[in-house]
Amino acid sequence: MxxxxxxxxxxxxxxxxxxxxxxxxxxxxxxxxxxxxxxxxxxxxWREVELVDCRTVHEEGTDEHDDGGILRKLLLLASKPNLATSVHTLTHRCHLPPPAIFSELPYNTFSAQTLSTDPRTIRLVQHAVAQMTHVHTLRIILGHPSLTDALLRCFFDSNRSSPGSGCNPVRKLWLENCRISAGLNPSLESHLYWLPLKLDFSGLESVRFRRLPMRPASPLDWSRAGIVYARGGRGRELQDGTGGQYVTTLNDFSEESRAGNDHLMWLENRRVYRPPNGEPVSDLGPSPLEALYEHASRWDDIIYSNLPVTADLSLPNDVEELVSLSSYDRAVMAYRGQSLDCGAPNNPGERAYPFPLHRDRLLTRNRAYKTMQRETIPSSTAAVMMLSSASATLTSLTLDWVLNIPPMIGPSIDPKSYMSWTSMYLDLFSCRFPHLRAFQFRNCVVPDTLLLPGFYLLDRSFRAANDIAGVPISMLHNKKDGQASSPDLAGLAFMEAHPKLQCLAWPMNHFFAPGEISPDIAPRIQAVVETLGRTLTDLRIDSLYSGSGEPQSEAFICPDHGARASRRKFVTGFAIKMKKLESIKIEGGMPRDERREVIRALHGSPIKKIVMIGVCSPLGNTWGHEGTDVGQSLVMDSELDGLEAEEKPTVFEIGPTKPQPPPPNFKYNFEYGWEGSAPMLHTIASFHADTIRELKFCGYKGAPVLLSPTPITTPLLAALKHFHNLESVIMSMYLTTLFEGAPRDSDIISYWLNSRTPTSTALVHITDEEPEGWEKELRTKFAPDALAWQITNFVAPFLSETAKKRVGGVHVRASFCIGENGGLFDVDLWVGKGVLGSDVCLGFKGPREEMEDERRRGKLEKRRWF
CATH class of the missing domain: 1.20.1280 (Monooxygenase)
Known part of the structure; x- marks a missing residue:
């Protein structure tokens, strides 16, 4: 059989x-x-489908965003309902690496005008989505704008939610590195691509906005200096996510924006004549919009001509008919407009053309401008309106490093921009979600992601001023269901309305205002905190990253006394009252002593997971004061600035001792300052060793040097042996790449990447003789198996014998930052016990960068609270 x-x-x-x-x-x-x-x-x-473009080389140039693979999948889904109904999770992403967080993300408008613009593609999306009736998860990551619009508007078409449609609602929506102001606009008057005009987001349970523009309206156009991905633009270098750079084609946003203005002028000044038996021709030549889409139109025709069309697999008739559209018509349909997240000007024609215009011509141009302007509301408004539509079913809301600051150009803040920014927060916090279990607002990376100054979650906001940008606070009222509430208590009212939260993420210095709590709201604050103390299991706090690294303490030198006071009020007014927390994540630029105090204040919670992330190693500095203990032979000069020395006598005295748990009658009292302090791991073990399952410490400055650790490394890590229930530990380590006085990062990265490809011929050349020099260094120190062996030998002695004896051992991830642009590579291994009782590596994976396919998928599928 x-x-x-x-x-x-x-x-x-x-x-x-x-x-x-x-x-x-x-x-x-x-x-x-x-x-x-x-x-x-x-x-x-077909349960999970990815729509991903690719890079294709043509005789006349390189198409960096070839949609051929996307179209073939869409054609199958549109033609074969049995395949389409099998799809549960749909992901659209660009094949390019995501923009680098610090150097590229703030300047990327994600408005690429020339990507996925063929009207046949958009119509084919409509046919495919109509057949995908069982999709419950939609992810768009670095999505092409027009394709993003099509997917969002088709999946959330109000007709899909009507009784009898046969479509299950999308329950999870992940939007990252993309524009949302057009795709999420719930109501449009018209759409040049014939996309649905009315949207309904009811049924959504989880929403994640990640690393995307969510800016409020502003009269100042911040985006004209931005960059956009392009088909046929100029080649430029961007970071590749593996420590190096790659070249792709980009346009400046100002170029694409100017094309719309130039098109209006072209319409005004051209004269058209029709040759015998031919198309109408302009005496000014092709429209500026045609020129912008020249490469995209030509390459799309090639792609469609190569589609595998058969008798049972052919383009729908209404898609096939669109081949007759001229390049001019396709360009006009594709153009998204000239403004991003800006208040629409009263007279856009006058804005585009400052010279005097006849009234009829002005009206004509205004109509043309309005037709071209696809994004008619700012992205923040679109997001809030979408969330309001999903309020009845939403259980998880995450805003993860969203770019929310409007342009504030000049010596002072633009009043209208600041008012708009304030209104955005008031609108968001006026929403109510009866079933909300997770609310995360993580904004600690770059200034563009910062929280509105003076806004507090559990205190009175805007206390430092009686007005906002010249408008009295008393005039800013939140209205929800006809009820007006004070805008300075918007955060507190939001938290009162959501008493079932289990997960909360919020900036550490924006829980409480620096001053005393007003007596009239103190009982309300206390009630909210006590409720959270009974319900919260997952807490994530952050603060803006510091440039050179986090200080040990701000006890003596403090750049912002108000922020420090707010962070310390969080410790004594919030953290100490949490009784059910199982996971705590602390990220950003707060001093090390404040991180320690959070851990001490949580003594009453059964903490299972602790995550600390910063520029410097949260465990302590193993390099010495400004690197004096490692020297230039191991670490580059640029990585030594700002490193504070550990108190070696204290570390060597306390580190190896057994951590003592607090007494049963322990009462927390804060102890700021770092002088005389036990190592961070020793403190964690003293309070939470019995319950900890996972530990994660990320920060590369001062991190343990894998190949030649300094003496202080041992007492700093010694307390690990007391975590007997530990299942996973993740730790940044420093990997020395200097050889003969020069860094060899690029060679090492290439070696790692090539080692994953069985057919690669670019690995180290092996001869019959023993390799010498750099070849020997690569094989003995940096080969994946050699690294796994080194990590095992380094970490295993610190781990609990009890933990290592469990089936499967202890998962260990060593995280390295190497490359000219700081690529992150991880080696995952499992440390256990061998037959003879010795420490052994039970298996390993890596080194793998963040975008390695298995790691990327794992982060998407295992992301908590999504």
């Missing part, structure tokens, strides 16, 4: 459990084994 026949006899639940464990390549092989195998494997193969 054949194996497929044996499988067919299994109960359905057991069969599904077996098949779901197979890799996609194995399912694809099973799919062609028999008719029965096709029936059981096909739904699993």
């Amino acid at each position: 054949s194996k497929p026949n044996i499988l067919a006899q299994l109960p359905e639940e057991l069969l599904q459990d077996i098949l779901e464990r197979l890799y996609k390549s194995d399912l694809t092989a099973l799919n062609v084994a028999s008719r029965w195998c096709y029936q059981v494997a096909t739904p699993l193969i």
Whole structure:
């Protein structure tokens, strides 16, 4: 009896459990084994679909955003309903690496005008989405703007939510590195691509906005200095996510914006004549918009001509008919407009053309401007309106490093921009979500992501001034269901309205205002905090990253006394009252002693997971004062600034001792300052060793040097042996890349990347003789198996013997930052006990960068609270 026949006899639940464990390549092989195998494997193969573009070289240039692969999948989904109904998770992403957080993200408008613009593509999306009736998760990551609009407007078309549509609602929405102001606009008058005009987001349960523009309206156009990805633009270098750079084609936003103005002028001044038996021709030549889309139009025609069309797999008739559109018509349909997140000017025609205009011509140009302007509301307004539409079902809301600051150009803040920024927060916090369980606002990376100054979650906001940008606070009222509330208590009212939160993320210095709490609201604040003390299991706090690294303490030198006072009020007014917390994440530029005090204040919570992330190693500085203990032979000069020395006598005295738990009657009292302090791990072990399952410490300055650790490393890490229930530890380590006085980062990274490719011929040249010099260095220190061995030897002695004896051992991740642009590479391994009782590596993966396919998918699928 054949194996497929044996499988067919299994109960359905057991069969599904077996098949779901197979890799996609194995399912694809099973799919062609028999008719029965096709029936059981096909739904699993198509359960998750990715729409990803690619890079294609043509004779006349390189198309950095070829949609061929996307179109082939859309064609299959539109033509074969049995495949489309199998799709549960749909992801659209660009094949390029995401923009670097610090150097590229703030300057990327994500408005690429020339990507995925062919009207046939947009219509094909409509056909495919209409067939995908069971999609519950939609992810768009670095999405092409027009394709993003099409997916959002089609999946949330109000007609899909009507009774009898047969469509299940999308329950999870992940939007990252993309524009949302057009795709999420709930009501449009018209759309040149014939996309749905009315949207309904009811049914959404989880929403994540991540690293994208969510700016309020402003009369100042911040975006004209931004960059956009392009088909046919100029080649420029960007960071590749692996420590190096790559070249892709970009335009300046100002160029694409100017094309719309130039087009209006072209319309005004051209004269058209029609040659015999030919198309109308302008005496001024092609429109500026045609020139902008010249490469995109030509390459799209090539892509469509190469689609695998057969008798049972052909383009729908209404898609095929669009081939007759001229390049001019396609350009006009594709153009998204000239303004991003800006208040629409009263007279856009006058704005585009400052010279005097006849009234009729002005009206004509205004109509043309309005037709071209696809984004008619700012992205913050679109986001809030979408969330309001989903309020009845939403359980998780995450705003993860969103770019929310409007342009504030000049010596003082633009009053209208500041008012708009304030209104954005008041609108967001006027929303009510009856079933909300997770609310995360993580904004600690770059200044563009900062929280509104003076806004507090559990205190009176805007206390430092009686007005906002010249407008009295008393005139700013939140209105929800006809009820007006004071704007300075918007955060507190929001928290009172959501008493079932289990997960909360918020900037540490924006829980409480620096001064005394007003007596009239003190009982309300106390009630909210006590409720959270009973419900919160997951807490994440952050502050803006410091440039050179976090100080040990701000006890003597403090750049912002108000922010410090607010952070310390969080410790004594919030953290100490948490009784159910199982996970705490502390990220950003707060001093090390404040991180320690958070851990001490949480003594009453059963903490299972602790995460600390910063520029410097949260565990302590193993390099000495400004690197004196490692020297230039190991660490580059640029990485030594600002490193404060550890108090070596104290560390060597306390570090190796057994941490003592607090007494049963322990009462927390804050102890700021770092002088005489125990190592961070020793403090954590003293308070939480019995319950900890996971530890994560990220920060590369001062981190343990893997290949030649300094003496102080041992007492700083000694307390690890007391975490007997530890299942996973993640730790930044410093990997020395200097050889003969020069860094070899690029060689090492290439070696790692090539080692993952079995067919690669670019690995180290091996001869019959023992390799010498750099080849020997690569093989013995940086080869993946050599690294795993080094990490095992380094970490294993610090781990608890009890933890290592468990089945599967302890998961260890060593995280390295190397490369000219700081690529992050991780080695995952499992440390356990061998047959003879020695420490052994049970298995390893890596080194892998963040965008390595398995790691990328894992982060998407295992992200908490999504």
